[in-house]
Amino acid sequence: REMYQEIDLDKIDIHAEPPIEEPARQYYFMAKCRKWVKGFEQKHGRLPKSCVVNMGCQMNARDSEKLTGILRKIGYCQSDSEEADFVIYNTCTVRENANNKVYGRLGYLNGMQKKNPDMLIGLCGCMMQEPSVVEKIKESYSFVNLIFGTHNLFQFAELLFCAMEKHSSAQKKKADMTIEIWEDTDQIVENLPNKRKYFFKSGVNIMFGCNNFCSYCIVPYVRGRERSRRPEEILREIEALAADGVVEVMLLGQNVNSYGKNLETPMTFAQLLREAENIDGIERIRFMTSHPKDLSDELIETMKQSKKICRHLHLPLQSGSSKILKKMNRNYTKEQYLALVEKLRNAIPDIAVTTDIIVGFPGETEEDFEETMDVVRKVQYDSAFTFIYSKRTGTPAASMEDQIPEELVKKRFDRLLKEVQQIASAKAGRYTGSVQKVLIEQVNEQDAHLVTGRMSNNSIVHLPGTKERIGTIADVRLTECRGFYYLGEVVG
Numbered sequence: 116r117e118m119y120q121e122i123d124l125d126k127i128d129i130h131a132e133p134p135i136e137e138p139a140r141q142y143y144f145m146a147k148c149r150k151w152v153k154g155f156e157q158k159h160g161r162l163p164k165s166c167v168v169n170m171g172c173q174m175n176a177r178d179s180e181k182l183t184g185i186l187r188k189i190g191y192c193q194s195d196s197e198e199a200d201f202v203i204y205n206t207c208t209v210r211e212n213a214n215n216k217v218y219g220r221l222g223y224l225n226g227m228q229k230k231n232p233d234m235l236i237g238l239c240g241c242m243m244q245e246p247s248v249v250e251k252i253k254e255s256y257s258f259v260n261l262i263f264g265t266h267n268l269f270q271f272a273e274l275l276f277c278a279m280e281k282h283s284s285a286q287k288k289k290a291d292m293t294i295e296i297w298e299d300t301d302q303i304v305e306n307l308p309n310k311r312k313y314f315f316k317s318g319v320n321i322m323f324g325c326n327n328f329c330s331y332c333i334v335p336y337v338r339g340r341e342r343s344r345r346p347e348e349i350l351r352e353i354e355a356l357a358a359d360g361v362v363e364v365m366l367l368g369q370n371v372n373s374y375g376k377n378l379e380t381p382m383t384f385a386q387l388l389r390e391a392e393n394i395d396g397i398e399r400i401r402f403m404t405s406h407p408k409d410l411s412d413e414l415i416e417t418m419k420q421s422k423k424i425c426r427h428l429h430l431p432l433q434s435g436s437s438k439i440l441k442k443m444n445r446n447y448t449k450e451q452y453l454a455l456v457e458k459l460r461n462a463i464p465d466i467a468v469t470t471d472i473i474v475g476f477p478g479e480t481e482e483d484f485e486e487t488m489d490v491v492r493k494v495q496y497d498s499a500f501t502f503i504y505s506k507r508t509g510t511p512a513a514s515m516e517d518q519i520p521e522e523l524v525k526k527r528f529d530r531l532l533k534e535v536q537q538i539a540s541a542k543a544g545r546y547t548g549s550v551q552k553v554l555i556e557q558v559n560e561q562d563a564h565l566v567t568g569r570m571s572n573n574s575i576v577h578l579p580g581t582k583e584r585i586g587t588i589a590d591v592r593l594t595e596c597r598g599f600y601y602l603g604e605v606v607g
């Protein structure tokens with residue numbers, strides 16, 4: 116099975132009929148793309164450059180690694196700059212402003228394509244699952260060569276080849292955009308290439324989609340129904356990652372706590388974690404995201420017992436008002452959320468808790484907002500992502516009455532942000548003086564004599580060091596806290 120990723124594309128007979136089954140079909144099209152890339156090389160005297168731009172969450176980032184893996188396999192070199200021969204935006208659509216950003220940048224890409232007529236432009240990700248978006252792109256951005264959605268990302272090689280062929284045959288007219296978008300799927304295609312951004316850590320998809328339908332959220336509409344990957348596939352992937360030098364994995368799903376419910380042989384997320392824990396070479400396990408309504412005692416106990424599961428839980432609150440939570444369809448009350456955090460902290464006292472909060476949901480009164488502030492003060496989050504409510508067409512909240520005026524929301528948002536930051540910075544220093552395990556992740560962006568890493572609880576630490584240390588876990592004495600991060604030095 117792993118053999119697939121090692122396949123020599125030059126050995127595939129590209130004049131035969133394309134295979135029907137996956138992933139063989141995609142490897143066949145990768146071989147075809149590779150031939151096109153060689154043609155490009157002959158014409159230009161260099162290999163084509165590709166640039167995958169990730170605009171979304173960790174799921175998106177992992178999808179981008181899959182795209183990059185395929186591009187690499189077919190012979191593109193990678194570039195961080197959009198001055199490339201193939202640029203693809205992996206989009207997000209959770210909030211409206213994410214969409215607007217894409218339209219803005221497309222204008223800029225159009226300019227680049229005029230200078231480089233062999234440049235291909237692609238769009239994929241959550242935003243492409245919205246029919247109105249695709250209509251608008253066909254209408255106003257007809258220079259785009261390729262569009263696909265979240266459910267058929269695995270077809271990238273096949274679709275890219277289609278776009279390449281159209282381009283080569285110089286028929287590029289308005290109607291020649293390659294577009295393939297599925298509404299939903301229960302298919303999960305395994306064993307495609309991927310290229311990790313970091314050699315020592317990796318995301319691992321454990322499930323796709325979401326069934327929760329929080330009333331503000333577009334994700335269930337663009338990512339489809341919840342489906343879990345089979346545990347054998349997940350564990351095999353983690354083993355292969357460990358064998359390849361990965362020490363930290365982040366298990367990814369929209370709601371990891373409901374993992375395994377729809378498997379042939381159901382299993383819980385906690386069971387999966389315990390299996391992952393047994394894999395040698397993996398030192399740290401993280402996961403994202405946990406819905407409070409599904410966080411089980413079994414999971415808390417598993418985290419408590421574990422040597423590898425990191426001391427961090429991201430537990431989206433969204434609102435502190437039980438009335439708003441009900442309208443959001445979150446299925447928990449303020450009191451239940453607070454009780455859950457208390458239970459968690461009783462079991463694992465040093466755990467860092469972070470959250471997501473939405474301000475200005477329809478019908479949010481001053482009292483409701485104060486309830487949110489109250490939870491923030493009571494929980495004392497280590498950090499919190501705060502969002503202004505964004506109306507997403509097609510979600511139930513979009514047609515609710517009492518949408519809140521923007522100026523009012525902005526005021527509340529600023530108050531919340533200030534509170535969240537004050538609490539986070541007051542909490543940040545509590546480990547100063549202690550020695551902590553830090554996974555060194557990169558050379559410091561400002562100072563080349565420093566490296567930057569993370570503690571188990573996700574706190575950031577800067578310390579003297581060089582790039583040789585990247586990917587190692589060091590014992591670090593935290594000498595000072597500055598705002599939200601620590602300075603430290605390696606001990607021993």
Ligand code: 5AD
Nearest residue numbers: 331332431471472473502503504505
């Ligand atoms: N408006 C604002 N924030 C949203 N989120 C999801 N949908 C919306 C929306 N319509 C936030 C939630 C979620 C995070 C990923 O994005 O807080 O947890």
Ligand code: SF4
Nearest residue numbers: 325327328329332334
């Ligand atoms: Fe959206 Fe709620 Fe699903 Fe998270 S759990 S992706 S907020 S619907």
